[in-house]
Amino acid sequence: MGMRWCSPILGVWLLLLTGSIVEAQQAAPPASNIVARGEYLARAGDCIACHTAPEGRTFAGGRAMPTPFGTLYSSNITPDRETGIGKWTAEDFYKSMHYGRFPDGGLMYPAMPFASYTKVTRADTDAIFAYLKSIPPVNQRNREHDLRFPYDNRQLILGWRTLFFSEGEFKPDPTKSAEWNRGAYLVEGLGHCGMCHSPINALGGTSQSDAFKGGLIPMQNWYAPSLTSNREAGLGDWSIKDITNLLQTGVSARGVVYGPMAEVVHNSLQYLNDDDTRAMAVYLKGIAEASSPPPASSALPSTESSLLISLGKTVYDKNCASCHGAQGEGKPPHWPPLANNQSIEMQSAVNPIRMVLNGGYPPGTKGNPMPYGMPPFAGLLSDNEVAAVVSYVRTAWGNRGTPVSAREANELRSAPLN
Amino acid sequence: MFARAAATAVVMITLAAIDGAAAQIANQPPDTMAARVEACTPCHGNKGEGTSDVYFPRLAGKPAGYLYNQLLAFKSGRRKYPPMNYLLEFLTEPYLQQMADYFADQHPPLPPVAANDASQEVLQRGQLLVSRGDPQRQIPACGSCHGPALTGMEPGIPGLLGLRPNYISAQLGAWRYGTRTAKAPDCMQQVAARLTEEDVTAVAAWLASRQAPVNLAPVPKGTYVLPFACGSEGD
Numbered sequence: 058m059g060m061r062w063c064s065p066i067l068g069v070w071l072l073l074l075t076g077s078i079v080e081a082q083q084a085a086p087p088a089s090n091i092v093a094r095g096e097y098l099a100r101a102g103d104c105i106a107c108h109t110a111p112e113g114r115t116f117a118g119g120r121a122m123p124t125p126f127g128t129l130y131s132s133n134i135t136p137d138r139e140t141g142i143g144k145w146t147a148e149d150f151y152k153s154m155h156y157g158r159f160p161d162g163g164l165m166y167p168a169m170p171f172a173s174y175t176k177v178t179r180a181d182t183d184a185i186f187a188y189l190k191s192i193p194p195v196n197q198r199n200r201e202h203d204l205r206f207p208y209d210n211r212q213l214i215l216g217w218r219t220l221f222f223s224e225g226e227f228k229p230d231p232t233k234s235a236e237w238n239r240g241a242y243l244v245e246g247l248g249h250c251g252m253c254h255s256p257i258n259a260l261g262g263t264s265q266s267d268a269f270k271g272g273l274i275p276m277q278n279w280y281a282p283s284l285t286s287n288r289e290a291g292l293g294d295w296s297i298k299d300i301t302n303l304l305q306t307g308v309s310a311r312g313v314v315y316g317p318m319a320e321v322v323h324n325s326l327q328y329l330n331d332d333d334t335r336a337m338a339v340y341l342k343g344i345a346e347a348s349s350p351p352p353a354s355s356a357l358p359s360t361e362s363s364l365l366i367s368l369g370k371t372v373y374d375k376n377c378a379s380c381h382g383a384q385g386e387g388k389p390p391h392w393p394p395l396a397n398n399q400s401i402e403m404q405s406a407v408n409p410i411r412m413v414l415n416g417g418y419p420p421g422t423k424g425n426p427m428p429y430g431m432p433p434f435a436g437l438l439s440d441n442e443v444a445a446v447v448s449y450v451r452t453a454w455g456n457r458g459t460p461v462s463a464r465e466a467n468e469l470r471s472a473p474l475n
Numbered sequence: 476m477f478a479r480a481a482a483t484a485v486v487m488i489t490l491a492a493i494d495g496a497a498a499q500i501a502n503q504p505p506d507t508m509a510a511r512v513e514a515c516t517p518c519h520g521n522k523g524e525g526t527s528d529v530y531f532p533r534l535a536g537k538p539a540g541y542l543y544n545q546l547l548a549f550k551s552g553r554r555k556y557p558p559m560n561y562l563l564e565f566l567t568e569p570y571l572q573q574m575a576d577y578f579a580d581q582h583p584p585l586p587p588v589a590a591n592d593a594s595q596e597v598l599q600r601g602q603l604l605v606s607r608g609d610p611q612r613q614i615p616a617c618g619s620c621h622g623p624a625l626t627g628m629e630p631g632i633p634g635l636l637g638l639r640p641n642y643i644s645a646q647l648g649a650w651r652y653g654t655r656t657a658k659a660p661d662c663m664q665q666v667a668a669r670l671t672e673e674d675v676t677a678v679a680a681w682l683a684s685r686q687a688p689v690n691l692a693p694v695p696k697g698t699y700v701l702p703f704a705c706g707s708e709g710d
Contacts, residue, residue, distance in 0.1 A: 111552045323565040380504070380513075391504050415558065416514050420565035427570050429504055430514030433558055436528065437517055474557035 095188025098181050101333070102174070102247040103325035107131045117141075117195035122168055123276045127204030129168050137194035150186040151179055156224060164214040166202070167221070173249035176227035176242065233343070240340025243333060248325075253281035253317065269344060273407065278472035279316040280405040285346050288457075289403040292338070293345030300338035305329070306424030308390035312398050313419040313428075315412060323420035362448065362460040365441075369449025372442050376434065377450075385454045391429040396454035406461040409447050410469050413438070440467040508577040514562060515574075524583040529641040535581035538693045540630025542575035544657065544707055554655055585637045585687045593640075593680035601681025604674055614669050617678070619702045620662070625685070627693035631707040636687045643679035651675070658706030665703075 099105070108131045110119040118133040135141040142150070149160040157171030158164060165171060174182075207213065227246055229238040244250050254269050271283030282289035292300050295311055303309040307322040314322050326334070357365070374383070377395075381387050385396030395401050401409050416433035419425065434443065443466035451458025504510050509521075515534075520526050523534030534542060548554035550563040550571065563571065591598070603609075605625070608616040617635060621627055627634035635643070649655035650667030657663060670678070701708065 319565045388502055388504050415561060418514060418562055418566055421567035421570050426567055427511055427573070428566070429511050430562065432514045432517045433562075434517065435558070474561035 091184050091187045092191045093188075095184035095186065095191075097328070097330075098185050098247060099188055100325055100328040101243060102177075102185070102249070103321060104134065104185075106320060106324045107168075108134050114195040114197065116189065116192060117197045119197065119200055124168060125275050126208035127202065129166055129202045129204070130200035131168075132199045133195060133197050134189055135192055135195040135197075136190045137196050140196050140198045141194055142189065143194060145186075147183050147186045150189075151182045154182045154185075155226070157218070157222065164211050164218070166211075166214060167217055170249035170252050172222050173246055173251060175222075175224050176246035178226055181247070234339070236336045236339050237343055238340075239333065240336035240338070240343075243329075243337050244340055248337070250284065254284050271405075273405070274317060276473065277317055278407065278469065279411065280403075280407040281317070282400065282403055282405075282408075284341060285344050286403075287345050287399070289399055291345035291399070292342045295342065297335065297338045297342065300341060301331070301334045302390065302424075304337060305334050306390075306422050307419040307428065308393075308425050310389040310394075312393045312400050313390065315417045315419065316408065319417070319420040322422060327420070327422040327424065357460050357462055365445045365448045365460055366452060368442070369445035369447070370453070372438065372446040373449050373453075376437070377446065380431075381450075385450065385456075390425075395450045396456060398456075401450050402456045402458040404459075406447060406451065406458070406465060407469065409451065409458075410443060410461060410466050411472060413443050413447055414466070414469060414472075415474060435470060440464075440470075508573060512574055512577060515578075519578075520583070522581040522583040523578040524581075525586065525637075525639075529639045530645060532642050533585075533637050534578040535583050536691050536693075537579060537633045538627055538629050538631060539572075539575045539579035541627070541633040541707070542578055543572050544631055546571040546575055548657070553657075582691070585691070588684060588686055589639065591640075591680060591684045593676075593684070597677045598681050598684060600673070601677035601679070604678050605681055612669050614666060614674075615702050617682075620705065622694050622699070624688050624690075624694075625682070626688065626691055628698055628708075629693050629696040631705070632693070634691065634693060635682050636685055636691070638683065640676075640679040640683040643682055644675050647675045647679065648672075660704045660706050662701075662703055662705040662707075 105115065107120055107122065108116050108118050110117070110121075110131075113119055114135070116134045118131040120131045122129045122131060133141040136143040138144050145153075145160055152158050152160070153165065153169075154171060154174040154177055156175070157167065157169060202209070227242045230241070233241075251268050253274050254271055255267050269284040271281055271286070271289055273280050283291060285291050287293045299309045299311045303312070303314060304322065304326045306327070307314045307319065329337070373381075380392040381395050382392075385394060385398075387394035412431060414433060414435040416431040418430040419428040421428060438446070440463040444461050444463040447466065448460035450456065452460065515523070518526060518528065518531040519534050523536075525531060525533035545554060546563060547568065549556065549559040550566065552560050593601075604614065605617040608614045608619070618625060620632055621635050622632070625635045646655060647667050647670060650664050651670060653664065655664075667675075
């Protein structure tokens with residue numbers, strides 16, 4: 058079973074946690090209301106993002122998920138007895154979350170983030186199950202996956218599991234605070250942040266030692282920055298308030314969320330209560346590493362770089378400065394600063410290039426229902442101008458990024474947008 | 476003495492707070508829809524009047540219900556254009572309604588009618604289809620839904636003037652091939668499916684050649700009865 062309720066450390070931790078929830082002003086739903094608690098936890102796990110198709114019925118599945126190995130279709134998790142999980146028991150549900158196995162023992166594809174959900178407690182999977190049993194059943198048959206040979210052979214998952222899956226509920230670190238541990242539980246477990254914020258290797262797995270070190274998200278061509286390096290999205294020098302603002306509202310004094318992270322805030326993080334958001338912030342701030350390797354030097358010859366950067370300033374002053382400020386100071390939180398903005402400076406220039414090309418809106422949230430948007434410049438700027446302005450913002454005002462080439466800008470024009 | 480000091484302190488703190496708040500407001504983007512929809516302007520123009528790109532439509536003055544339906548369709552992916560789908564995916568429906576209302580309320584002047592290289596024959600065919608339809612092929616006149624002056628009807632039927640031929644023919648083509656769809660009953664798809672490619676070219680050329688009337692506003696809901704049911708028009 059893997060249940061460790063008798064652990065004295067966990068016992069103490071739960072006691073502390075219960076105490077803090079009771080004291081909080083905006084507390085999680087009372088434990089007695091298991092369905093409401095399950096709904097809250099399902100939000101924390103962002104189940105809806107994959108298990109609901111565009112314009113589809115909630116949790117009825119059928120969403121296409123392109124992977125490097127073919128297209129997977131998410132499953133119906135409504136309580137329909139024929140096509141959903143209506144015949145499952147709470148034990149079956151726990152097994153799916155904890156071991157990545159169907160009730161008949163069959164193996165789930167790791168697009169289902171069971172490598173993270175394995176850390177979720179039985180009490181929490183029971184609550185999520187109670188919630189899913191309470192929603193309207195939808196009779197909608199699951200669509201067959203469309204995977205290329207040899208990935209259509211489920212036995213391959215066994216190999217993947219051997220390499221990348223270690224089963225086990227979250228074990229709190231007794232040397233850390235209850236708040237830090239609650240944050241760790243949410244980030245590593247239901248939040249499944251590591252699914253994107255860890256490098257993905259050619260086998261579609263992430264290794265433990267690379268956890269939260271960032272990586273390019275396959276098929277989406279957005280770079281999920283490292284959560285441990287302060288040179289990327291490491292939050293070591295952010296205030297807790299800025300982190301909680303970013304997670305709850307999508308905007309902050311230090312920067313805004315965009316790309317796939319906008320989805321996460323929109324569907325999941327904005328619904329977390331103040332205590333849980335703060336716990337995640339405390340944990341995320343805590344895992345940032347004090348030092349990190351310096352960014353790689355630019356592949357561009359220095360004469361080309363300086364030409365680009367001087368053109369970049371012209372492009373910037375004409376198109377960008379009216380919102381982001383002549384000194385990259387922005388008007389935070391709505392018009393984010395570009396000076397000292399890790400998202401601009403980090404080694405991978407994929408995200409700043411894509412923001413210039415595609416623009417974007419931060420998500421609409423309770424805390425920021427009418428976000429300001431960035432215009433797409435793909436149709437207004439040439440490859441050379443895009444490279445120039447990105448090179449400029451990456452190196453101006455004390456930013457420590459590196460120049461980028463027109464070729465890099467050109468390649469990202471064809472990056473998928475949805 | 477203490478009371479006076481305390482009062483002074485309160486005043487000072489209050490002044491400081493007001494000062495701080497003023498500084499904060501000065502340091503914020505304008506609290507307007509115009510500032511919030513700047514992301515739309517490179518393609519659609521500052522007031523939704525359109526730009527030099529012939530495939531990007533004018534938004535200004537179209538019925539708010541029509542604009543809202545399009546924003547929803549882009550958000551859900553029903554209407555496929557990745558740059559739009561990407562921008563709108565995580566915005567809330569009330570906010571999309573506000574965006575629709577904003578552009579519906581803009582009334583920049585229409586651009587002058589561009590020179591048209593369509594032949595007289597093509598234009599005549601277009602005029603015939605727009606004004607009379609083709610009863611034999613069960614094609615209604617455009618004006619029977621889009622209004623006698625082709626300025627549309629609240630809440631969901633757009634006007635057809637002020638658009639360029641490339642945009643009109645691209646949209647009619649998308650309806651014909653089923654890549655653009657609307658809520659059932661999808662009246663526009665039914666009509667477009669009966670059009671040939673030559674029909675589309677002719678209709679687009681004639682519509683784009685029309686001088687717009689002085690009053691471009693869509694007529695109020697229920698001004699005339701539609702020839703058949705239309706999901707976009709709502710209840």
